[in-house]
Amino acid sequence: DTEVTQTPKHLVMGMTNKKSLKCEQHMGHRAMYWYKQKAKKPPELMFVYSYEKLSINESVPSRFSPECPNSSLLNLHLHALQPEDSALYLCASSQDPGQARNQPQHFGDGTRLSIL
Amino acid sequence: AQSVTQLDSQVPVFEEAPVELRCNYSSSVSVYLFWYVQYPNQGLQLLLKYLSGSTLVKGINGFEAEFNKSQTSFHLRKPSVHISDTAEYFCAVNKEGNTPLVFGKGTRLSVIA
Numbered sequence: 001d002t003e004v005t006q007t008p009k010h011l012v013m014g015m016t017n018k019k020s021l022k023c024e025q026h027m028g029h030r031a032m033y034w035y036k037q038k039a040k041k042p043p044e045l046m047f048v049y050s051y052e053k054l055s056i057n058e059s060v061p062s063r064f065s066p067e068c069p070n071s072s073l074l075n076l077h078l079h080a081l082q083p084e085d086s087a088l089y090l091c092a093s094s095q096d097p098g099q100a101r102n103q104p105q106h107f108g109d110g111t112r113l114s115i116l
Numbered sequence: 117a118q119s120v121t122q123l124d125s126q127v128p129v130f131e132e133a134p135v136e137l138r139c140n141y142s143s144s145v146s147v148y149l150f151w152y153v154q155y156p157n158q159g160l161q162l163l164l165k166y167l168s169g170s171t172l173v174k175g176i177n178g179f180e181a182e183f184n185k186s187q188t189s190f191h192l193r194k195p196s197v198h199i200s201d202t203a204e205y206f207c208a209v210n211k212e213g214n215t216p217l218v219f220g221k222g223t224r225l226s227v228i229a
Contacts, residue, residue, distance in 0.1 A: 004159070042206055042219035043160070090159050101210040102148045102167045105217060107159035 003027055004108035006091050012114045015081060021111045023074040023091030031097040032074045033105065034066060035090040043090055049074060050097035081115045088112050120209050122220035129197055130228050137192040137223045139207035148210040149190045150217070151181055155203045163205075166190060177201070202227045 004025045013019050023032065030051050035043035048056035049068045063085075065077040074091055089112075092105040123138040141147060148167050152160040164175025171183040181192045190207060207220040 006159075040222075040224075042222050045217070092160075104150060104162045104165055105160075107152075107161070109157070109159045112157075 004091055004093055004106050006108035006111050008111055009109070010112050012116060013078070013081065014116050015083075018077070018079045020078065021076040021089055021113075023108055024072055025093045025106070026072055027093065027095075027106065028071075029093035029095050029106070030071060031094045032068060033092040034074070034076050035092065037088040037090055037110070055097070078113075083115050086113055086115045120207050120218055120220035122207055122223050124223050125221065126224045126226065128226045128228055131199055132196045134195050135193065135197050135225065137205050137225065139190045139192065139220060141188055141190065141207075141209045143188075143209065149183060150208040151175065151179070151190075151192050152206045152208060153203050154206065160206065163192070197225070197227045199227050199229060201225060
């Protein structure tokens with residue numbers, strides 16, 4: 001069982017839809033991450049939140065909008081996505097943003113997103 | 117800049133045989149190294165990590181890895197694999213600054229009965 005919970009597990013949406021991905025952890029971790037993973041590829045970092053503030057945006061298109069309402073929750077709002085955005089979206093967390101280099105990340109099982 | 121190279125994209129191996137998955141890194145500073153496993157339709161799970169100290173690191177599911185600074189390697193090994201070890205394995209290294217992980221391209225381990 002994963003300690004990072006992502007919902008929904010699967011999502012199919014049209015290019016004009018607006019949807020949100022949700023991620024929750026109750027381990028007291030203060031760093032949270034969004035990754036995008038295409039088939040047979042490693043995860044690609046999208047965003048990092050440290051102490052509920054956005055600290056890294058890896059030049060992600062504005063059709064992806066992250067939000068961290070509190071220390072346990074992380075959302076990814078989606079709008080006007082393209083077919084190439086179809087992928088597995090992974091959320092992760094780690095304990096202390098100040099010590100991120102030596103801390104493992106805990107991953108959720110992801111949301112498999114398909115854009116029609 | 118830091119990077120991670122996983123030399124084998126696919127490794128087929130018979131059940132109960134030993135396996136080694138190779139990982140080399142490049143870095144100008146001290147590194148922290150990780151191996152993750154991804155089973156089908158799941159997220160990544162930490163197998164083991166090297167932060168400091170003993171160069172032989174033991175992880176979950178019978179896996180171990182050895183940090184070799186002179187060869188800049190962190191190869192993953194298991195003396196006897198099971199069918200259930202079939203998965204994608206990612207080596208990862210910390211990156212300078214706030215981004216903690218840089219992943220290798222992954223190695224697909226296929227265990228054959």
